[in-house]
Amino acid sequence: MRWTGKLLGAVFGYMTFGALGALLGVYIGHKFDTGMAQNPFDPERQQRTKKIFFKSTFAIMGHLAKADGQVSKEEIQMAQQVMAQMELSAAMKKEAVNEFNRGKAPEFNLDAELDEFKQACQRQKNLIRMFIEVQLQAAYADGELDDAEDQILAHICGRLGIPRFAYEQLKRMLGASQRRGAHQQSRSTPEEAYAILGVSESASDAEVKKAYRRLISQHHPDKLVSKGLPDEMMKIAKEKTQQITEAYDTIRDLRKAA
Structure with a gap:
């Protein structure tokens, strides 16, 4: 004490x-x-947070995949894609699969898992936000977010202290990001770019820049890792900052040409 x-x-x-x-x-x-x-920033706490972040990520991903009663091929592929992005070792990949299966089990206690995760994160909002984004990315694996997944994700956000309006904004941003990836576009469409930055087309240049800077700060890989993001997820954070930057460039070029 x-x-x-x-x-x-x-x-x-x-x-x-x-x-x-x-x-x-x-x-x-x-x-x-x-x-x-x-x-x-205590090293022992960081390691504990990273361990809990890792296991909760895949356990809750598995729970969401089972939300509509069955796990689709797309949802399994998304979980595998996240593992591939993290470049997991064989041992860690096995652990991720075990956690995914644990989350699918009928006896999985979602609230207990969330409470442990929240306590480990110690109110690190950007870390919690990153966690939700990964879950949304997995939920959109089959091209849409069904009602069962939406209800569970809304519950998760409420349990972790994320307001409903913030969750709705994340849905729009991640939905646009997933559509862009599905179409394999080199750059976002204007509509997707505005959604990724979370601003409307009527936003001023100053508001667009402010949103861009805020999102880049929130997704800064080194900052997130220092707060408890598993090192293996740094690549995911880097890809998100790249998407944000590309969206900002799309809007800026569009307005210059107008």
Whole structure:
């Protein structure tokens, strides 16, 4: 148990404001000690977060694949594609498959899995957002997001503290991204580009640039890895930043030509 912050806070608080100051100092010191105990940059915590992120990613992917009663060929291929993107070793690929199958099992406890994942992430919003994007990418594997998958994903977002409007925006962005990939286009269409950046066609140049910079910051591979994204998923994060940049370039070129 950490107590350094509480002790120092009590001493300095008492010296400055007396008994009330000591109480305030203990409270502030407690917050400091708690923050140290939950430091997301602690190497041991990072490794634990990466391990839980990895297993939860494939377990929940398996659970979503079974949402409509059966696992489609496209959903299996998407899970395999994610594994291929991560360039997993044979041992880790076997672990990913085991987690995928665990998520498909009738006894899989979704809420318990989400609670463990949320606790490991320690409110790292960008890390949680990346997790949801990977799940949406898998859910769109067969070209559409069915009602059962949508309901489960909405529940997942609610459990992880992601507002409904943010989930709806992610759906639009990931849907556009998946359509672009399915068509194997070299660049996004204007409609897809705006959806990927999460802005409307009426947005000002400043608003488009702001959205672009925010998304690039949110998906920065090194930042995400430092917060707990498994090293093997860095390539996925890099591909997402590339899609965001291409979408921004599409909009910028379109407006220059207008």
